[in-house]
Amino acid sequence: MSNWPPQELKLERASVSDLNAQQYEDGSRFPSGYICRDENAQLGPLLESISGAREELLEEATTHGAVLFRGLPMPSAKEFDQFIQALQLPNFPYAKSLSNAVRVNRTERVFSANEAPPDVQIFFHHEMAQTPLFPRWIMFYCEIAAEVGGATPICRSDILLTRLEADCPEFVAACREKGLKYTNVMPSENDAQSGMGRSWKSTLGVDSREAAEARLRELNYSWVWRVDGCLEASTPPLPAVRETISGRPVFFNQLIAAFSGWKDSRNDPSKAIRHGDGTPLDPSAVARAIELANELSYDLQWQPGDAVLIDNTIAMHARKPFSGTRKVLASLACMETQSFELAGAN
Numbered sequence: 001m002s003n004w005p006p007q008e009l010k011l012e013r014a015s016v017s018d019l020n021a022q023q024y025e026d027g028s029r030f031p032s033g034y035i036c037r038d039e040n041a042q043l044g045p046l047l048e049s050i051s052g053a054r055e056e057l058l059e060e061a062t063t064h065g066a067v068l069f070r071g072l073p074m075p076s077a078k079e080f081d082q083f084i085q086a087l088q089l090p091n092f093p094y095a096k097s098l099s100n101a102v103r104v105n106r107t108e109r110v111f112s113a114n115e116a117p118p119d120v121q122i123f124f125h126h127e128m129a130q131t132p133l134f135p136r137w138i139m140f141y142c143e144i145a146a147e148v149g150g151a152t153p154i155c156r157s158d159i160l161l162t163r164l165e166a167d168c169p170e171f172v173a174a175c176r177e178k179g180l181k182y183t184n185v186m187p188s189e190n191d192a193q194s195g196m197g198r199s200w201k202s203t204l205g206v207d208s209r210e211a212a213e214a215r216l217r218e219l220n221y222s223w224v225w226r227v228d229g230c231l232e233a234s235t236p237p238l239p240a241v242r243e244t245i246s247g248r249p250v251f252f253n254q255l256i257a258a259f260s261g262w263k264d265s266r267n268d269p270s271k272a273i274r275h276g277d278g279t280p281l282d283p284s285a286v287a288r289a290i291e292l293a294n295e296l297s298y299d300l301q302w303q304p305g306d307a308v309l310i311d312n313t314i315a316m317h318a319r320k321p322f323s324g325t326r327k328v329l330a331s332l333a334c335m336e337t338q339s340f341e342l343a344g345a346n
């Protein structure tokens with residue numbers, strides 16, 4: 001692309017030191033990014049330019065894992081929605097997804113990242129890797145940065161896999177062979193006090209037990225109804241390592257979040273995740289995976305107006321606890337060549 005980034009709009013490629021980014025041996029940076037250095041910038045021409053460079057930007061997100069945009073005049077969800085439209089990606093409708101987080105829509109495509117209270121830490125995960133249907137792309141946007149804390153840590157899962165395989169080869173081999181199986185207990189009504197408090201009605205998009213069971217059968221889940229009306233659902237074995245569209249194998253799963261964080265009044269993390277054949281995970285290998293992810297973590301310290309495009313098949317994300325008001329919004333998109341129904345099939 002000849003005119004990217006557009007100099008006349010003062011949109012520049014961010015340097016490693018601008019973002020305090022990580023630099024890997026293969027030349028990739030984590031994250032890569034762009035900074036608009038014009039205080040009087042108009043969003044329209046910037047978005048037009050982004051739209052023209054979309055293919056290059058998507059490729060960049062896959063190569064590097066994440067692309068950050070800083071300094072764009074995007075004061076609210078409305079402008080973020082326009083940014084998303086400029087990328088022309090098919091929406092991954094949250095309402096139809098099987099995610100377990102409670103979220104509130106701000107526009108048709110933009111919703112709050114997670115309504116869990118500020119002191120709740122959300123551990124590393126690939127968006128919806130614990131379900132058969134997951135988005136290819138995730139976009140986050142900062143409307144209001146927290147006074148203290150509230151970073152969004154991100155981590156390259158392809159690099160994590162290489163490091164973990166060197167340290168714990170047997171565990172990675174077991175993950176490859178057997179996959180992983182997730183179990184979680186969903187309340188009958190949304191519980192905003194929990195990071196995983198989405199009700200079974202909302203998660204499955206149903207309003208009766210019969211309809212819930214039909215949907216679970218369709219998904220090949222197994223389930224148990226609890227006496228208090230909660231639903232305990234287990235996935236079929238899902239891959240723990242995937243060859244993504246990029247051709248790089250990645251540690252694409254929900255292992256860290258499920259093992260560390262699937263904990264609330266209904267859920268016990270020790271029962272949340274097992275190998276696909278039902279055997280327990282080696283706790284020392286899981287501890288090593290968590291340690292490595294933390295080592296490889298890049299803490300995205302939000303500035304208001306920041307937007308980041310993440311290839312969900314390459315990079316994991318998390319949320320640090322915070323104090324004060326924090327408004328980080330999210331939007332999900334499918335692979336271009338796949339409909340929502342096919343988003344998980346690769």
Ligand SMILES: [Fe+2]
Pocket residue numbers: 125126127317
């Ligand atoms: Fe997430």
